[in-house]
Amino acid sequence: QFHMIKYEDLSCDESLGQGSFTRIFKGKKIDIHDGEKRVTEVLLKELDATHKNCWESFFEAASLMSQIAHRHLLLVYGVSVHGAKNIMVQEYVKYGALDLYLKRGRSVSVSWKLDVAKQLASALNFLEEKNIVHGNICAKNLLLAREGDPSQGSSPFIKLSDPGISMAMVGKDVILDRIPWVAPEVLGAPEKLTLECDKWSFGATVWEIFNNGNSLLRGWNLDQKKQFYESFQQLPPSQWTELADLISQCMDYQADFRPSCRSIIRQLNSLITSDYVILHATEPVTQ
Numbered sequence: 001q002f003h004m005i006k007y008e009d010l011s012c013d014e015s016l017g018q019g020s021f022t023r024i025f026k027g028k029k030i031d032i033h034d035g036e037k038r039v040t041e042v043l044l045k046e047l048d049a050t051h052k053n054c055w056e057s058f059f060e061a062a063s064l065m066s067q068i069a070h071r072h073l074l075l076v077y078g079v080s081v082h083g084a085k086n087i088m089v090q091e092y093v094k095y096g097a098l099d100l101y102l103k104r105g106r107s108v109s110v111s112w113k114l115d116v117a118k119q120l121a122s123a124l125n126f127l128e129e130k131n132i133v134h135g136n137i138c139a140k141n142l143l144l145a146r147e148g149d150p151s152q153g154s155s156p157f158i159k160l161s162d163p164g165i166s167m168a169m170v171g172k173d174v175i176l177d178r179i180p181w182v183a184p185e186v187l188g189a190p191e192k193l194t195l196e197c198d199k200w201s202f203g204a205t206v207w208e209i210f211n212n213g214n215s216l217l218r219g220w221n222l223d224q225k226k227q228f229y230e231s232f233q234q235l236p237p238s239q240w241t242e243l244a245d246l247i248s249q250c251m252d253y254q255a256d257f258r259p260s261c262r263s264i265i266r267q268l269n270s271l272i273t274s275d276y277v278i279l280h281a282t283e284p285v286t287q
């Protein structure tokens with residue numbers, strides 16, 4: 001399952017905000033390694049006491065990430081249970097969640113965005129090969145470990161975070177609120193998440209990245225969001241038709257029409273070599 005960490009070996013520092021069921025803090029973990037004390041900077045993700053009944057799902061997410069290792073999957077050191085506190089101890093990723101990074105108006109180039117999309121696709125390909133469904137792919141769950149500096153030619157580096165509480169455990173409203181990232185078929189059967197669901201979410205996440213972290217449906221109420229799927233609407237296509245094609249293939253309402261991860265990676269590779277990338281080195285940031 002996962003490593004149990006003693007609460008007294010953790011120190012909790014400043015709060016870094018909160019997800020839907022959790023609060024996150026910067027912290028430190030103390031290990032005794034070859035007889036010497038070693039302090040590691042960590043991210044402490046604490047499950048809200050109000051959602052205590054979700055602790056199994058919370059720890060299931062932790063164990064998913066602990067049992068598989070990949071360069072683009074977040075490292076989870078383990079969990080710590082102390083009284084009513086359920087804490088997941090993760091590696092501290094330097095620049096935090098990608099959606100906030102993009103919203104802060106960093107102007108990043110098209111090739112930067114493609115690089116991030118390719119890294120996410122390789123993480124998904126790895127999970128697909130192990131037949132593991134993530135279930136919550138979105139820019140909020142992509143963590144930026146390296147900013148990448150175009151002038152130095154160094155590229156960004158992202159890590160896919162844990163999926164958090166599973167769709168089967170969250171209420172219908174939380175699922176509706178995850179439109180357009182959640183695959184349409186999940187609304188009818190939230191307990192039956194498939195690999196194809198992650199492909200839909202991948203498409204919505206690439207769209208989000210190319211829209212600098214802005215979501216078209218932000219501010220829409222749950223009925224409007226539900227209507228978006230019931231009338232089979234699509235996100236507005238990018239003016240880069242090859243990118244728009246890939247996103248709409250992933251966001252096909254017919255789950256089995258969605259492309260394999262290998263096809264997604266192949267299409268991303270041909271996008272990276274297209275002259276569109278050179279022409280749009282750094283898009284003016286449209287906020």
Ligand SMILES: N#Cc1ccc(Nc2nc(N)cc(-n3cnc(CCO)c3)n2)cc1
Binds near residue numbers: 074093141143
């Ligand atoms: N300013 C700032 C700043 C904030 C956070 C980090 N680092 C970090 N490391 C992680 N392992 C996870 C997260 N994280 C962020 N939001 C979520 C909830 C959605 O998953 C998880 N952030 C670094 C800098």
